[in-house]
Amino acid sequence: MTVPEHFTRFAAIDWSGAKGHRHKGIAVALCEAGSAAPELVAPPRGVWSRTDVLHWLKAQADTPLLVGFDFSFAPPWIERKAYLPGEITPSTARAFWAYVDADCPDADLGAASFLERRRGAHFYLGARDGAKAQFLHYRRCEAAYNASGIGRASTLYDAIGAAQVAKASFAGMRLLHHLGSTIPIWPFDPPPVHGALVVEIYTTVGARAAGLRKGLSKLRDSHALDAALEALGSGRHTPLDRYDDHATDAIMAAAWLRRVARTPELWQPPALAPTIRRSEGWTFGVL
Structure with a gap:
């Protein structure tokens, strides 16, 4: 490149x-x-x-x-070969952005309702959704970042707490679409x-x-x-x-x-394979 x-x-x-x-x-x-x-x-x-x-x-x-x-x-795809396992969704990021946007009536490109309708099945929004550990799935770039010692990336399936990035990320996918x-x-x-x-x-x-x-x-x-x-x-x-x-x-x-x-x-991150490029993307600055 x-x-x-x-x-x-x-x-x-x-x-x-x-x-x-x-x-x-x-x-x-x-x-x-x-x-x-x-x-x-x-x-x-x-x-x-x-x-x-x-x-x-x-x-x-x-x-x-x-x-x-x-x-x-984008959410993780490589780990489980699906963004939302059990739900029929696209397998590439651009198509998934369109999928999210089509299912979000929220104001101003918001996406909170997308997560709320899938709480417990895909997203953790509180104790009644079960053990948080079962929602901890990561993209390959997030795994690389977590292994680097620089910091700790949050999973897009955890939608509660000050450190969560889920709501912002799904709203961002609507903007990208x-x-x-x-x-x-x-x-x-x-x-x-x-x-x-x-x-x-x-x-x-x-x-x-x-x-x-x-x-x-x-x-x-x-x-x-x-x-x-x-x-x-x-x-x-x-x-x-x-x-x-x-x-x-x-x-x-x-x-x-x-x-x-x-x-x-x-x-040119070493781990950025074509499948990752299409499905999950990468965070600029992470090797």
Whole structure:
């Protein structure tokens, strides 16, 4: 695979699967080539909706933008040869995104009802669903990440608790479906020679690259954020009105993405076989 070298703009999006139309948990940070710190992108209507993010992203399609989302682009497929064993579903990620979208009446690209209708059968939403251990299935990239010692990925079948990524990820799959062919999505699509590209990221990978230790990767003040940015080759940030995990994660991740965007091995993970590429995808930055 050829390493893309045309990107001069880098964005990271801290995502949300919360119910409703506006989500304080969404933050978009953007930076240009060079060393200037990423800046938060102002939401068009005060607080981001997922639909607003979709529209913003589509408007960037022809720009040299590499953008990372912090949700999982597909559930595990390799481990059990099915996304939802016992339920007839597609076996490729793009077709599965369409399957999820068609079964979600939720507002603003939400997907909570998709999980709630399948609780106990596929998703863990509480003690009455049985032992959580029976829901712990992982993609191959998640298994590689868990083995790396960098952090611990959550399974998409665990939909309860502060660390869960299930609701955000299934909402994200709806966004990817509606994005369609407007922007390529790696690794399901090859990187383009011009224009934008979407990748999946873990903000924790950027935090480790910035020197933050396990359990201390959340930045909640200006000094900590500037120190992390400096470690990533970035200048000081413009002071924020509020320092929350969403804003600081997005800013730090955008700086990290700029720093590593031309690293050849990140575009060619050793375990990224064709079947994984089609069905599960991969998290950029995990080897």
